[in-house]
Amino acid sequence: MTIRTEPVTVNIGPQHPSTHGVFRLRVTFDGEVVVQVEPVFGYLHRGTEKLAEERNYVQVVTLTDRLDYVSSMTNNQAYCLAVEKLLEVEPPPRGKYLRTITAELQRIASHLVGVGFFLQELGTFGGTPLMYCFRSRERILDLFEMLCGARITVSYMRPGGVFADAPADFWPALATFLNAFPGELAELEQLILENEILMVRTRGVSPLPLDLAINCSVSGPVLRASGLAWDWRKVDPYDAYDKVEFQVPVGSNGDNYDRFWVRMQEVRQSLSIVRQCIAQIEPGPVRLPDLPLVLRAAPGKEAYGRIEAPRGELGFYLVSDGGVSPYRCKIRSPSLINLTVTEHLLVGWKLADMIVTLGSVDINMGEVDR
Amino acid sequence: MALKSLGGEEVARRLEAALPGVVERWESSVIWVNPGQIREACLFLRDDPHLDFQFLSSLCAVDWVEHFEVVYHLTSLRKQQSAVVKARVYGRQSPSLPSVYQVWRGADFQEREAWDLMGVRFEGHPNMKRIMLWEGFEGHPLRKDFLQPGANLPHG
Amino acid sequence: MSCRLAADNVLYGNPLFRWVYDLAGSALPCWLAYIIAGLVVMFIVVNGVLAGTAVLTWAERKLLGRFQNRVGPNRWGPFGLLQPMADLVKLLTKENLTPKGADRLVFNLVPILMMMPTLLVVAVVPFAMNTAVADLSIGVLYILAVSSLTILAIFMAGWSSNNRFALFGAARGVAVLVSYEVPVVLSLLGVVMVAGSMSLSGVVEAQAVPFLLVQPIALFVFAAGTSAELNRTPFDVAEGESEIVAGYHIEYSGIKFAIIQASEFGGTITASAVIVTLFLAGWQGPLASYLGWLWFLLKLGLVLFLFVWVRATYPRLRTDQIMAFSWKFLLSISLINLLATSLEIYWLRGAERALTTGDLWIMALMNLAIAAACLLVAGRLSQAKVRRVRPPLPVAASGTAAREAR
Amino acid sequence: MYGLQMVRGLLVTLKNLTRKPFTVQYPEERLPQHPRFRGEEFVWYEERCTGCASCAKYCPLGIIKIVTSPSGTAVPQGDKYRLEVFDIEIARCMFCGLCVEACPYDALFMGSGFEQGRYSRRDLVIPIQQLRESDKRPSTWFRPQLEEAKYNPHLGQPVDWKQAGRESWRWHQREKAGLRLDSHPADSNVPDETEKPTQANALPEGPVQGAR
Structure with a gap:
């Protein structure tokens, strides 16, 4: 006897615990197996690119905080680099080091969130690893508050440096964090990194071949997990990255476990970068003194500034018409473009794997929809 | 180890040798390509062993009022070099140019976004519909002549 | 009169x-x-x-x-x-919602059906000496029969809710529950054989040595099986809140939700009580016999703590992995356990056809050895899947050393 | 071995069971706030404000509304313009602090609080009267002179307008009145009875190197 079956279409999201914001996947299931998937987004579209055209160069910094709200610092950094390229200026060394330190701290915080929610989606009840991740992230956010008065929407960097030097009590607080965090990280690794359930759930699931990843412009940890050591911090060093040493963790077959593993390793490398920066940083100005509050670039000039954000290549393409605000500001957001491979990653896998794979790609809707 | 920004001249020379007439003009770091042949040009840029631009970093459209400019930021992961390719599309009613989806699948969402927000159609894209806004939205908000309904923002 | x-x-x-x-x-x-x-x-x-x-x-x-x-x-x-x-x-x-298009009768029947097996099981559990509501002579069989009624409720909930997530949850739940029935039954068979009685108080009295030691494999299988039946981590696929939101009870709200939740927590209590009774010597303990209820509560608390501890630690398995775990691993070790136990009883049982305390200790040693062997073999067989991938990357030396090195 | 890592995981959670929770029970306990915290209760010194509306122009959202009129008082008293309206619509404010960054006379400071929840959007406007009367506990965000004085709004006393600026208040008063023509650096360092710091966390007088 044959059982007549029919595919079932389900909307995962926009309100679903595991869609990282207001993201919707229209999925057709055959039993539990995904046969067709279509990402639908735009629920968080705020028109940042249009808004940027109506604000002056410094004001746009506040808009970038709200793109990838899990890593505001790196958004600021990418934007400020683009503006600096446009104006052909370079921040003073201390400013560069401060940017590097904060960007790496932000990378740690962002990866902790990514890993934490990835594990939450794997079904750790009530999110025990998530809480451990947040415990450490909280310390970083505290440092940010000390530095710039806000925890998430930092607006710390400005074209030409950072808005102000770190307060005197920042450095001891940073040292405290650097002492406490490796222990917490080791605890997290002991809890979950090689857990057998995690292994059977994630290894070999949703592999992403390297050639497809490159063709789909996938970047960041997702690309590195597929086996290519491509990191803009190495390839095109910006700020102080040419003065520090670090390794680029690389996965082998780009499955969920590799993506998770790459992030966990990057946290360690970021920690080392912060340490090196602290050892190297020297007193001096943090912001170019002669930049006016309202910046202007030469008409017709354009610049594409990009960084290795925690989620991949974050680029700002700025075009100037000589006015006080960018004529066009295109944001190349890694989260959106990493979603190009959604269909390849999800089709053929089960519902449970689908959720975990989405978590391992680690998208952020603020950045997808902009 | 550093990224090399390829000069417009070098790219233009190679491109012109392979596909005569495709390059409209070039500058120090930018080349303008005939929009009708953008797909062939991109295919060449991707597959030429000296250029090897396998990675499309970014694709966007800029509204210069009298024309639209579609900008491709390309990166070669193997040779660690980058280049900027542009194509000018004229006409405000229905500007269109061939899609590069078949060359780089990474262009998928970015082309859809350019259509959605800027109104530049990419012919040959398998799923050319709105991406951020809903179907039925009137106009393309990133165009310079788009007026936000009820715009009364102080900076508007 | x-x-x-x-x-x-x-x-x-x-x-x-x-x-x-x-x-x-x-x-x-x-x-x-x-x-x-x-x-x-x-x-x-x-x-x-x-x-x-x-x-x-x-x-x-x-x-x-x-x-x-x-x-x-x-x-x-x-x-x-x-x-x-x-x-x-x-x-x-809270408002008591019934979704549009739901099968009202079935939908509203579910909370009752969910609660019933939980309460029914309690009837035979002796909390202290002579305190079972009804000390059935077929207590173990009764527990197995009654507790599997939950499947029906889960399936009804999933079917009647008119919600696809609920249907997913129900399908998963039924698949898991059905596959866990078999190893659970087989594991309890060993216990019954050693105790020589199906009545729960009989089993408790037979535990001169707690069956935790005598039947370690059975305990493991039973604990895993009840975890699965109760939808507790790492087997909580039927609810899987990160995937199918709340699974089969996604549409229940208000008091109906409360009853379903209560029956799940109550199920945890009764399952723990059954574990205490069957494997941890129930009310038996040192000191005065009238302190039996205290010992029982202590052991119950311990088992519940273990359940919560496991829940706090582990991620969830996938449905097919859970079933593979059941059919491939749990079923085989419970069969091994059954075979070993029956052979041991055959050899050890003396002329008076009863096991002495000494016999139980010998069995405990042998069964612990068998359990360890099972674990080792299973570990070896599954090693390829869970081996460490690669060592962590070296981290650059920080501070001045790095600067001098350049 | 199979299961070994799972046991290690159990040990981690057990270890954490004995730890002190890291969460904070908010209304009773509070996280320590840092002096640079960008909070809601904007601190505004009318005495320092010239009504130039730099803050309003620099606000990315345009939520500051300023109306001035020529004041009737004498110019040497430092009153060129009278502020009639100074509304900050904090419903839309994102607390980026650019208004504070733009203020050339250190008249506007970020506040240090975060508990201005209201039941109606209409109430989420800070009018000028409230700005005048509010506690003067400015955040040290973008105000290096306060930072150098180790001022902490969460512990310290209110800061008087004479001490809030990066230059002497007398200099400032002349500046505000438009009398800078003959200003002389020595002029600003003339000691004055009213300038004497009286508070515990008094701020240094005289020109302080600004951030710009």
Whole structure:
């Protein structure tokens, strides 16, 4: 006897615990197996690119905080680099080091969130690893508050440096964090990194071949997990990255476990970068003194500034018409473009794997929809 | 180890040798390509062993009022070099140019976004519909002549 | 007029029942006295379980909080002890929704059907000597039969809710529950064989050595099986809140949701009580025999703590992996256990056809060795899947050393 | 071995069971706030404000509304313009602090609180009267002179307008009145009875190197 079956279409999201914001996947299931998937987004579209055209160069910094709200610092950094390229200026060394330190701290915080929610989606009840991740992230956010008065929407960097030097009590607080965090990280690794359930759930699931990843412009940890050591911090060093040493963790077959593993390793490398920066940083100005509050670039000039954000290549393409605000500001957001491979990653896998794979790609809707 | 920004001249020379007439003009770091042949040009840029631009970093459209400019930021992961390719599309009613989806699948969402927000159609894209806004939205908000309904923002 | 309860009545062993029956029977007709006595005992047991459930919801949340470095509920009452009350009031005052297109009758029947097996199981569990409501001679069989009724409720909930997530949850739940029935039954068979009795009090009395030691494999299989049947991590696929939101009970709200939740927590309590009874020697313990209930509660608390601990630690398995775990691993080790146990009993049982304490110790040693061997073999077989991938990357030396190196 | 890592995981959670929770029970306990915290209760010194509306122009959202009129008082008293309206619509404010960054006379400071929740959007406007009367506990965000004085709004006393600026208040008063023509650096360092710091966390007088 044959059982007549029919595919079932389900909307995962926009309100679903595991869609990282207001993201919707229209999925057709055959039993539990995904046969067709279509990402639908735009629920968080705020028109940042249009808004940027109506604000002056410094004001746009506040808009970038709200793109990838899990890593505001790196958004600021990418934007400020683009503006600096446009104006052909370079921040003073201390400013560069401060940017590097904060960007790496932000990378740690962002990866902790990514890993934490990835594990939450794997079904750790009530999110025990998530809480451990947040415990450490909280310390970083505290440092940010000390530095710039806000925890998430930092607006710390400005074209030409950072808005102000770190307060005197920042450095001891940073040292405290650097002492406490490796222990917490080791605890997290002991809890979950090689857990057998995690292994059977994630290894070999949703592999992403390297050639497809490159063709789909996938970047960041997702690309590195597929086996290519491509990191803009190495390839095109910006700020102080040419003065520090670090390794680029690389996965082998780009499955969920590799993506998770790459992030966990990057946290360690970021920690080392912060340490090196602290050892190297020297007193001096943090912001170019002669930049006016309202910046202007030469008409017709354009610049594409990009960084290795925690989620991949974050680029700002700025075009100037000589006015006080960018004529066009295109944001190349890694989260959106990493979603190009959604269909390849999800089709053929089960519902449970689908959720975990989405978590391992680690998208952020603020950045997808902009 | 550093990224090399390829000069417009070098790219233009190679491109012109392979596909005569495709390059409209070039500058120090930018080349303008005939929009009708953008797909062939991109295919060449991707597959030429000296250029090897396998990675499309970014694709966007800029509204210069009298024309639209579609900008491709390309990166070669193997040779660690980058280049900027542009194509000018004229006409405000229905500007269109061939899609590069078949060359780089990474262009998928970015082309859809350019259509959605800027109104530049990419012919040959398998799923050319709105991406951020809903179907039925009137106009393309990133165009310079788009007026936000009820715009009364102080900076508007 | 005085009524005498027949000695072969299943309720004869319960002193409370007999006392109420005698008291009521002196004034009322026997059938009425029988009902009244039954209701009194039922009232105590049902409310005891429900109170335990309330405490468990508080304890689980509090413990999970502390496992996660949080505080847990702490607003109502000292240490948040009144939190279950607040929850109950909240859920009672919520709107009782029935989704459009739902099968109303089935939908509304589910909470009752969910609660029923939980309460039914309690009937045979002896909390202390002579305290089981009914000391059935086929107690173990009764537990197995009644507890599998949950499947029906889960399936009904998923089917009647008119929600695809609920359907997913129900399908998963049924698949998992059905596949876990078999190893659970086989594991309890070993226990019954060693005890030589199917009555729960008989099993407790047979545990001169706790069956935790004598039947370690059976304990593991039974614990895993009940985890799966109760939808607890790492087998909580039927609810899987990160995937299918709440699974089969996604559409339930208000008091219906409360009952379903209560039956799950109550199920945890009864399952733990069964584990205590079958494997941890029930009410037996040192010191005076009237402290039996205390020992029972202590052991119950320990088992519940283990359940919460596991829940706080592990990720969830996938449905097919859970079933593979059941059919490939649990079924084989429970068969091994059954074979080993029967052979041991055959050899060790003396002329008087009963196992002595010494025999039990020998069996314990042998079974522990077998359990260790099973673990080793399974570990070797599954090693390829869970081997460490690659060593962590070296981290650049920090500080001045790195600067000098350049 | 199979299961070994799972046991290690159990040990981690057990270890955390004995730890003190890291969460904070908010209304009773509070996280320590840092002096640079960008909070809601904007601190505004009318005495320092010239009504130039730099803050309003620099606000990315345009939520500051300023109306001035020529004041009737004498110019040497430092009152060129009178502020009639100074509304900050904090419903839309994102607390980026660019208004504070733009203020050339250190008249506007970020506040240090975060508990201005209201039941109606209409109430989420800070009018000028409230700005005048509010506690003067400015955040040290973008105000290096306060930072150098180790001022902490969460512990310290209110800061008087004479001490809030990066230059002497007398200099400032002349500046505000438009009398800078003959200003002389020595002029600003003339000691004055009213300038004497009286508070515990008094701020240094005289020109302080600004951030710009």
